[in-house]
Amino acid sequence: MVGSTQPDVAELGRSFGFTPEELALNRAGRVSDRQRQTIIFRCVGYVVRGVALVVLIVTLAAAVAPTLHTEWQTALFAALCLLGLLIAGLLFRAAVVIRRSPVHIATGSLSRSGDARHPAVTVGGVTLRISFRRWKRLPAAYPGTFRAYYGPELNLLSLEPAAKDD
Numbered sequence: 001m002v003g004s005t006q007p008d009v010a011e012l013g014r015s016f017g018f019t020p021e022e023l024a025l026n027r028a029g030r031v032s033d034r035q036r037q038t039i040i041f042r043c044v045g046y047v048v049r050g051v052a053l054v055v056l057i058v059t060l061a062a063a064v065a066p067t068l069h070t071e072w073q074t075a076l077f078a079a080l081c082l083l084g085l086l087i088a089g090l091l092f093r094a095a096v097v098i099r100r101s102p103v104h105i106a107t108g109s110l111s112r113s114g115d116a117r118h119p120a121v122t123v124g125g126v127t128l129r130i131s132f133r134r135w136k137r138l139p140a141a142y143p144g145t146f147r148a149y150y151g152p153e154l155n156l157l158s159l160e161p162a163a164k165d166d
Helices: 009-016 020-027 033-067 071-100
Strands: 104-115 118-123 126-129 141-150 156-161
Touching: 009 020, 009 156, 020 033, 020 141, 020 156, 033 071, 104 126, 118 141, 126 141
Parallel strands: none
Antiparallel strands: 104 118, 104 141, 118 126, 141 156
């Protein structure tokens, strides 16, 4: 697949699953509809588990509130309520990040990293998640320097050879 020459954008697109249009959007700091859908799909599990935890905390707080008698019990109840508020705040922040889907950039050498359970590539010291299907077909390293565009949760969006002046 990859010899001693640096692959071009078309070959990288085939290997990593992005289109030239998606690369152009990523350069502009935006994500395509398909990439946004992938980001939401990967993050929805975390949000659902967080909402379930907040519901559990609220239910526990409602059940325990009438039985509080000592200062110690009241302090623990306050800690439980603060924990619920913290988790709710983190959930809100996660929803905003997912909605905005900021695009980050990493530049450096490109190599396969991770393992079959955690497939990834490393670009300039940043480890980015990819699908196992793509990961298993990659060579250990690519010659040259690359610019990777990635979203929240360090998911690779697209990739291109970096210019000589980067």
